[in-house]
Amino acid sequence: MVENAVVLLSGGMDSATALAMTTSNRSNVIALTFDYGQRHRKEIEAAKRIANHFRVTDHRIAAIDLTAIGGSALTDRQIAVPSQRNLDEIGKGIPITYVPARNTILLSYALGLAEASGATAIVIAANSIDYSGYVDCRPEFYAAFQEVARLGTKRGVEGDVIEVRTPLIRMSKADIVRKGEALGVPWALTWSCYHGRAKACGVCDSCQLRRKGFREAGIEDPLPYARTPPTKT
């Protein structure tokens, strides 16, 4: 049976893989991308190209201004994105790129869209392995949100609960690269860098995690990078 699913699509490698997993699974997809006051537009352009690649005909781009929240380097222009940290430091503690409650906000929006459109599932590419510092990437958070989906929608209350799916939650970046590669994710169309320059910087947290994932999976990342972090000796 073909189901309808709302897939959160940021334009990065994780959500592209989650989208590939969903389209390969006899699902009709509504892709949902947020324009949330990111510092750059490259993510949104990447999301459009990826949706197009997977022939998603219903791609919604919702403007949510998260800058009124403040407190994160990704939405607050007063706070600098850290340009280079050691790979060891990444994923420990809560990073300055954490946007408070961001996943809760985006999931809630996806829940509204699922309810309005009759979709039976929401798919989010959250991942607890490489993002241990982000509290809203942990499985227990999604279990709690599933209850909100049950009690906060009319369909849920009527017994037709919208399922919150996190297919990547326990995968490492290398696992994601392997899975995406097997499903034909067009890596060259994805964008992971926190900066929005012509080339990915190669050294921000996100670039380093991505490169580590490809390296460990033994697969070549087709993206050109501006810099390479110094190898630890």
Add this chain to the structure above:
Amino acid sequence: MVENAVVLLSGGMDSATALAMTTSNRSNVIALTFDYGQRHRKEIEAAKRIANHFRVTDHRIAAIDLTAIGGSALTDRQIAVPSQRNLDEIGKGIPITYVPARNTILLSYALGLAEASGATAIVIAANSIDYSGYVDCRPEFYAAFQEVARLGTKRGVEGDVIEVRTPLIRMSKADIVRKGEALGVPWALTWSCYHGRAKACGVCDSCQLRRKGFREAGIEDPLPYARTPPTKT
């Protein structure tokens, strides 16, 4: 001890009363109003005047485009707002003015703001008595969201949980009028009508519930109304 609280302020009589209850309670308030693609701007203007009346110096207005969700008469211009129903019908079933998951989305945003600003509570004027058709106005929904607040924020995970408060949840409209009156809510500054005309229409669900509340409380509503619903015979 003075606490900091984020109060969701729509511009209606309920949230104005919740704000009055919070400011009277030794709290510093951040008022949070959403520009969510409402059909009219009068609500937002009302929220500004009310915040000003209560000397709230930090009033944030966040743009969230809910029109990408669709499915509600309040955000989808293809769907007409029902202009007149019998008071008996209001509150039964799920109304076409229900915006799927709206309270979940707005609460999530408030959660992000509370986490970023160090507030210890979020106050939402949800009410289960006169809005039984809205699933996200029920106490069990807020209990579920409280768990999301605990597990989806770094402060919650560290044991400093942001409290989700619904001070009006079990109050009738008449109770709210009495409470607001006692706390000096400037009713003339509030706006409840689903339409955004010069005068409140007097006959939409929201106007009728408001007028019933004032009538039952025995207090005069200072708002001028364009029409009066026919009295039942």
